[in-house]
Amino acid sequence: MNIWTKTLAAAVLAGLQLSAFAAGTPVKLYKNPHCGCCDVYADHLKQSGFEVEMIDTNDMQAIKAKFGVPEKLEGCHTATIGNYVFEGLIPAENIKKVLAEKPPIKGLSVPGMPVGAPGMPGNKKGPINVYYLNASATPKVFSTF
Numbered sequence: 001m002n003i004w005t006k007t008l009a010a011a012v013l014a015g016l017q018l019s020a021f022a023a024g025t026p027v028k029l030y031k032n033p034h035c036g037c038c039d040v041y042a043d044h045l046k047q048s049g050f051e052v053e054m055i056d057t058n059d060m061q062a063i064k065a066k067f068g069v070p071e072k073l074e075g076c077h078t079a080t081i082g083n084y085v086f087e088g089l090i091p092a093e094n095i096k097k098v099l100a101e102k103p104p105i106k107g108l109s110v111p112g113m114p115v116g117a118p119g120m121p122g123n124k125k126g127p128i129n130v131y132y133l134n135a136s137a138t139p140k141v142f143s144t145f
Contacts, residue, residue: 023049025099027086030055030063031077038077041089041119045079048092070135073109076119084108085133089117091145094130107133108142117145 027045031038033056042052057063063078067085075088085107086095094108109131110117116124131139 025050025081027052027079027081028055029053029077029079030057030060032056032058032060035076037089037113037119037121040121041077044118045092045095048096050081050092050095068106068135069109069133073111073131073133073139075110076113087111087133089113089119090130091118094143094145105132105134109133109139 027050029038029042029045029052031042031054038054042054045052060078064074064087067078067080067087069078069085069087073087077088079086081095081099084098084105086109087107088110090108090110098105098108110128111131113120114124114128115122117128127144129144130142132142134140
């Protein structure tokens with residue numbers, strides 16, 4: 001087996017492990033009952049193997065305050081999985097990575113409602129950053145898609 005075959009095999013195995021990781025993982029997704037993108041985002045998570053419980057609320061500010069989401073990192077909805085908070089339209093792969101690696105972070109955030117993110121129709125206008133969810137004055141990038 002050459003180095004390229006070994007590398008490919010390792011990548012495939014890691015991908016399979018990560019994709020299976022979400023199977024049956026419960027997600028609580030707090031959303032405005034009138035937001036259609038949140039429903040599409042919930043479908044994105046379900047297609048990735050998560051079990052999504054949607055919780056409608058007309059007071060998203062109270063939810064964001066409860067989970068300590070800084071205003072500059074606020075997204076469309078707030079999801080929780082275990083002790084992690086996932087704010088906004090985060091790709092499922094990023095969530096799976098956090099759950100698999102269990103880093104000592106509060107969670108992740110995609111602020112706003114960027115076009116082309118999971119749940120938002122349209123073509124991306126450029127790269128979209130996923131930030132570590134923290135109260136830092138300067139948010140740090142977790143990944144870009």
